[in-house]
Amino acid sequence: xxxxxxxxxxWGIEVFMAAADxxxxxxxxxxxxxxxxxxxxxxxxxxxxxxxxxxQRNARPVRLTPAGEIxxxxxxxxxxxxxxxxxxxxxxxxxMLTRFRLGMIEDFEADVTPRLLTHMADELRGCQFLLETxxxxxxxxxLDQRTLDVIVAADLGAxxxxxxxxxxxxxxxxxxxxxxxIDQGGDVxxxxxxxxxxxxxxxxxxxxxxxxxxxxxxxxxxxRFEIDxxxxxxxxVGQGSGWSILPPLALMRAQRFADQIDVMELxxxxxxxxxxxxxxxxxxxEMPAQVAATLRPxxxxxxxxxxxxxxxxxxxxxxxx
Numbered sequence: 001x002x003x004x005x006x007x008x009x010x011w012g013i014e015v016f017m018a019a020a021d022x023x024x025x026x027x028x029x030x031x032x033x034x035x036x037x038x039x040x041x042x043x044x045x046x047x048x049x050x051x052x053x054x055x056q057r058n059a060r061p062v063r064l065t066p067a068g069e070i071x072x073x074x075x076x077x078x079x080x081x082x083x084x085x086x087x088x089x090x091x092x093x094x095x096m097l098t099r100f101r102l103g104m105i106e107d108f109e110a111d112v113t114p115r116l117l118t119h120m121a122d123e124l125r126g127c128q129f130l131l132e133t134x135x136x137x138x139x140x141x142x143l144d145q146r147t148l149d150v151i152v153a154a155d156l157g158a159x160x161x162x163x164x165x166x167x168x169x170x171x172x173x174x175x176x177x178x179x180x181x182i183d184q185g186g187d188v189x190x191x192x193x194x195x196x197x198x199x200x201x202x203x204x205x206x207x208x209x210x211x212x213x214x215x216x217x218x219x220x221x222x223x224r225f226e227i228d229x230x231x232x233x234x235x236x237v238g239q240g241s242g243w244s245i246l247p248p249l250a251l252m253r254a255q256r257f258a259d260q261i262d263v264m265e266l267x268x269x270x271x272x273x274x275x276x277x278x279x280x281x282x283x284x285x286e287m288p289a290q291v292a293a294t295l296r297p298x299x300x301x302x303x304x305x306x307x308x309x310x311x312x313x314x315x316x317x318x319x320x321x
Contacts, residue, residue, distance in 0.1 A: 008049045010082055013075045015042040016054060020072050021145050023061035031147055079146060083283050100124070103132045103139035103151035105275070107230075107249040111302040112295070119294055135204045143278060150288055152295065155274040156205055162281055166292035169275040169299055172317030173210070176234060176251070176261050177243040189267035196242035197223040198233050206273070210245050213271045230254045237261050247273060248307045248318050263311050274321070296320050 018028035019039065029036045040057070047054050054068035064072060100120070104113045117129055132142060136153035143151045143163070155165065175192065182191050200207040207226070214221060225242065227233045230250040237244050238260030251263060277295065279288040300320055308314050 008046065009042075010078070012042045012046040012049070013078055015039050016046055016071065017075050017079060017146070019043060019055060019062060020064055020068065020075075023063070025057065025062065031145070080280075080283060083146070083149070083280075098126060099128050099130065101130045101132070101147065101149045103134070103142055103148040103153065105136055105139065105153045106133055107247075107253060107275075108152065109133050110253065112298055115298045115302065116291075116295060119298075120291075137205050140278075143280065146280070149284060150277060150279045150291060152275065152277050154205055155276040155278075163278045164281045164288060166277040166288055167274055167321040168277055168292060168295055169303070170272055170319050170321055171247045171249060171275070172270055172272040172314070173245050173247050173266060174251070174311070174314070174317075175243060175264050175266055176237050176246055177264065178237055178240040179260050179262055181240065181243075182262065182264070184262075184264055188264065192243055192267065193221065196225070197221040198225045198227060198236045198242040198244040199223045200233065200244070200246065201226050201228040204228060206247070209273060210271065213269070217268045219268065231257075234261060245271070248311070248314055249275075249303065251311070252303055252307055258310070265313060270317070272317070 018031050019025060022028045025036050025039050029039045052067035053065050054071050056063045056065060132148060139151040139153045140156060142148045182188055202208050202211055225236060231254045233244050234254045234257040238257045277288060277292045304318055307318055
């Protein structure tokens with residue numbers, strides 16, 4: 001069915017907001033999972049319905065017209081109301097929820113995310129689930145852009161003015177070193193300084209967090225590798241190419257390297273991060289809190305209990321919140 005060009009549709013408004021945010025028709029299409037031609041047609045329909053040009057589509061990047069600036073303010077209110085209406089209907093009868101857009105950090109993709117989705121699918125039988133997996137900063141951007149309803153990610157300390165936050169898990173970072181390379185009864189830091197650091201990429205929040213912590217400790221550690229993969233990092237450590245600073249979740253995702261590495265406390269000031277569930281404030285009612293409550297026992301079973309069993313010293317460094 002083709003939308004009438006004389007009608008303002010919710011889909012047309014979503015397309016307009018995506019184009020306004022992305023400043024690109026192709027980027028908006030990618031974000032929405034639509035074709036560029038479909039996006040252009042929806043924009044044409046909306047402009048016909050409101051009787052004004054909203055975007056200068058020939059500009060690079062695409063720019064809002066004065067009418068587009070006005071429309072954007074009203075469009076945001078409309079989308080917020082639509083989202084809230086869906087959430088309130090879902091709260092009154094969960095069977096009425098038809099779509100749930102969830103973002104999860106990659107750390108949970110194998111053990112936690114499938115369990116959560118299976119549980120929610122049993123509760124919400126008529127609901128379509130859209131899952132986005134990625135780095136925390138990427139998921140934050142999608143939540144800010146209203147492309148996702150809920151995300152589970154490292155708490156970046158941002159968005160406090162527009163996001164509600166449900167803390168789930170606090171984890172202390174550890175040192176992963178080649179098997180037998182470090183005498184833990186000796187000067188661990190001095191021994192580690194002789195090995196290159198396999199550094200997690202600073203393009204991601206976690207890498208910047210570690211780097212900033214080392215700076216605060218006045219530590220300069222030589223490194224040859226900057227990696228964005230837990231598996232690649234621990235493979236290098238296991239082969240004796242260096243050591244790394246990682247959260248326990250990394251160890252749980254790359255367990256096949258467990259017999260090639262030793263895991264120990266950091267030989268300097270502790271470092272930790274918090275994993276939280278986040279949603280936009282005052283939009284989804286009680287749903288974010290309910291999803292967080294569903295997640296906590298899954299995290300206990302799939303992450304916390306096995307991690308502490310493998311590395312008992314994590315008992316006071318890996319805790320549910």
